[in-house]
Amino acid sequence: MSSADLTNERDLPPGRETSATGDIAPERDGPRDTGMDDASLHRWLARTWRTPPGIIGALSSVDHKVIARRYLITAFLFLCLGGLNAVAMRVQLSGPQRGLIGPDLYNQLFTMHGVTMMFLFAVPIVQATGIYLVPLMVGTRNIAFPRLNAFGYWVYVSGGLFAWVSFALSMGPDVGWFAYVPLSGPEFGPGKRADVWAQMITYTEVSSLAVAVATIVTVLKQRAPGMSLDKIPLYVWALLVTSFVVVFAMPAVMITSTFLILDRLVGTHIFNPAEGGDALLFQHLFWFFGHPEVYIIFLPATGMVSSIIPAFARRPAFGHLGLVLSLIAVGFLSFGLWVHHMFATGLPKLGASFFTASSMLIAIPNGVQIFCWLATLWEGRPVIRTPLLFVFGFFFTFVIGGLTGVMLASVPLDLQVHDTYFVVAHFHYVLIGGSVFPLLGAAYFWFPKITGRMMSERLGRWHFWLAMIGFNAAFFPMHIVGLWGMPRRVYTYPAELGWGNINLFISAGAVLFFVSFVLFAFNLVHGALRGTPAGDNPWDAGTLEWATSSPPPSYNFARIPVVTNVEPLWAEREALPVAAGLRVDARELIVSTVAEAHPDVREKSATPSIWPLLAAIAVGATFLYSIFTPWAIIWGAAPIAVTLVGWFWPKGDPEDEE
């Protein structure tokens, strides 16, 4: 990079022609940031990039940080709701033959718990974290397709509300989070409950896919100049791989739920063996999505771990390339495993062995990652703070979950414990250990960036130990009671079986675990209101999000950084190299080349708009109505078309015209 050709004198450049030829109106050039003093630069950019005031303004926001904040809060609320489902179930199961909750409500409870945790909490929260952090980490001013991103949020909230309002009306799905046919099919699933499951899934996955595409394009095309592939932060790599997995996995669940609703509503026979369909087809399609789903949740968590560890070990990650390659390998392998959820269905032997082998193969790249993290800590001088504590909690828990996973990958054992509490214990160790603990660590780590204030370290330690103890007390004994034969998805059990005491212990652990989240919520609120001011870079970490103020301004960076190292802030301690030459009166950012991140285009980024919300309302109403009649698709087409035209029709801003 050379600085030779920088001209510092001018504020407003003389009218100049862009290189374009053909029938294009000349660019109405505006003031550039070159040589502008910091105060005027801030004034210009703040005016150009602000979210308009007022309610309509707030609903029109396309700022990735604003959207991400909403996403994070919404996903946290869904976690609380899903947690309340779990507590209710545990109260009912705390002793034999309790009569608090009947079978019908219990069915809805575990289904709502599973659906909420998987579709409304785990996936959205990792994507939301990415929406906040990825643009900052790659050094750009907004996510790619900001309006699509806003649309994704509206779809997500309305889909979640739809599920929960249905539940409140006793119309909540009750067929398990994976809604197998024939139970969920037209013959055995009367009423609207399974329809709610199907449409809610199809609809909310639209939002996941939208965010995934926006994330991919942000990473590929909007990286700061100089951030070649080998300098992309590990967290960003994790989100990139995850987004690709979303793109190839989520369509499978949308196809599954669409086929289901067709069977239920218009009388197709896709899953009906009596008329040439097949029930196992449902399971194949579902798990083609369902297994990658686990990695959609887990890979971003590994990215968080890869960000937290170097910051506290005070050195760059050991084996950067190895970590990147493992991420990619896990992404690919995650598509070769789905059949291990179907060992109990009597598949051909050879096929089952193949899936056992690949289930064990995926342990290799995961092992490489753990090895690299440990080596980073070993070589560094670790400073133990709450985020790192949660990383340790993740190691411990995830390894246990991984071990029981390897056990379950062997067909004979799986046949024994299939559909028992052993499996419930296993997947909570993997999901909570592999994703929730890293997320909690990430919350403590990035909270200061988002709010400008620190969370309490002392409460953080209390939170950590309470969570660890509560979690293990709740879930470890589930392995045992599972081996004793206690099936999952039962609303009660007879006293003679002798499962009473251990279940009481489990329930006590679950309550303790829940209380740890209450403490966490308190720490969040307390930190946001009273926490000590954080400054730009409280942990002295090395990636670009720490180069800007906390919380970041609407435009993220006053000038786009120029990257020279994987940990740019550690390499450039004196002053951050930056690029100059963008317009300040229009939302401009740098589009760069995919591999080398050479600056290529001064791209305009979309302005705020209310249309994504209106489009989400139109699409959502269509989905809701479609539960009652297939004609909804015809009636909904017109409003959807109108809102989409409104969304894309240029309004005369420079962002639209040039």
Added chain:
Amino acid sequence: MNQRPVLDISDLPTFGHGPRSPTWWGTLGFMALEGTGFALAAGAYLYLATLWPNWRLSAPVPNHWPGTIVTLLLVVSLVPNHILNGYAKRCAMGPVRIGMVVMSLLGLAPLVVRWFEFPALNIYWDTNAYGSMIWVLLGLHTTHLITDVGDTIVLTVLMFTHHGYSGRRFGDVGDNVFYWDFVVLTWIPIYLLIYWLPRLG
């Protein structure tokens, strides 16, 4: 943090065609996910077809002619589509306007014939799983066709307004060309699956 300007990007262009533009990559992303959906639906169809020895489940064979005409129309439309792309790259307004009108018509034409494809399947969606699957495949592709034709028409109108004189709009035309290729390309395997696979069994 202190800053040190090292790079001047003031002379970069304000738009790029094809892979230089983020929109192109977004379009590619949507093609990837829609393509996955198509592939899985086709996979489900093949799964059922191999599962049942007498696939087609004693239904009459579909009449392939409407489908064949649609196929021919779609393949022919690729020629003006790519000519249009060349003009879009050169940002030539006159020919682009003509090209967009032509492409709108060439989008509507297969849609009209498509109307006659559904009865030509010679089976209803609720007769048996074979009927369900071919309706689903045809329905999926029709949804794509309708959305892309709608999009093309809106863009055509836009190109006749003053908003058209912008690099971004010509880029949009290029992406529309790209997406139409995808709509045509996905049709070929679906056409074979719907009309020719049942003739094997």
